[in-house]
Amino acid sequence: MLAALVAGAYFFLQGPISQIIAATQGPADFTAEEAATGEDVVIMIHEGDGGSDITSTLVDEGVVKSFDAFYSILLQTTPEPVFQPGAYQLKTKMVASTALDALLDDGARLNQTVIVPEGTAAVDVLQSISEGTDIPLADLQAGAANVAGFGLPAEATTLEGFLFPATYTFSPGDTAQIVLQTMVNRQYEALDAAGVAVADRWKTIVFASLIQREAGLRVDYYKVARVFLNRLDPAQWESGLLQSDATVAYGTGNTHLVTTTDAERADAGNMYNTYAHPGMVVGPISNPGDLAIDAALHPADGPWLFFVTVNLDTGETVFSTTVAEHDAAVVVWQNWMREHPEYG
Structure with missing residues (x-):
């Protein structure tokens, strides 16, 4: 009977005890040992991204283990951190505090680098290019409007669909036409590799x-x-x-x-x-x-x-x-x- 009571008490209290332990230990974070096995990853911060947006990106990319691990540190940091739009070279499985330090380090920001996730609309691709390069958004919009200059199918009235999603690194001085044509050519390469006729x-x-x-x-x-x-x-x-x-x-x-x-x-x-x-x-x-x-x-x-x-x-x-x-x-x-x- 005593054994049964002990077992019952254990199962009854297991949930509350786990909650107390979680509360005292804080949010889930990667350990230094786990961080040592991290792999290179590039993430993008966009104009207007707030702390929660940036935290969600880090979680989605596997940079930090949990939303709370990074966001709680962010809220405690004074003065409030200011993040510059652009691409950043980080690692997966980073300790949250280390990830924050890296984002605030100018050395982590990659020049002339743009990330285009799958499913991004063209209007957002142009915004990302302007954030990751020295090319003004107005120049990109003007360049994209010249649809006939990219060799697209006759039905196309915009570049939508033909800006291949990938991570790009451009050279200083590359023009809007060069950057956009690079993305269009990369989409053609993907279509050719898949066996799609012109x-x-x-x-x-x-x-x-x-x-x-x-x-x-x-x-x-x-x-x-x-x-x-x-x-x-x-x-x-x-x-x-x-x-x-x-x-x-x-x-x-x-x-x-x-x-x-x-x-x-x-x-x-x-x-x-x-x-x-x-x-x-x-x-x-x-x-x-x-x-x-x-x-x-x-x-x-x-x-x-x-x-x-x-x-x-x-x-x-x-x-x-x-x-x-x-x-x-x-x-x-x-x-x-x-x-x-x-x-x-």
């Missing part, structure tokens, strides 16, 4: 840009591609409407969102509104990388017509064939959202 570049980029914005986990890219192809098949989806919130958001100028309002989805004046206009979206909505291009060329086989991400932390996505299945998955997502109001 005549098929436009339709491949348009589809890949949609997949890039809608898919989460790597394994889901190919299934997302299939969902949209099935919706283009009248035998499976009579309306022919892709009903992608990412396309609608792009048409409103909200390039960072994949959510929309009822009014935005009802606006037929938005030519990117795939709730109102059937068929493939009229143009690229992001700059896709190799994975999205491959998914556009090699979609998975399957009958799915719906998908919804039910866990925003893990990216877990449920693919469904029927409305009933999809509705059940949506309930799972709604319950998860209620349990995680910070995502609301």
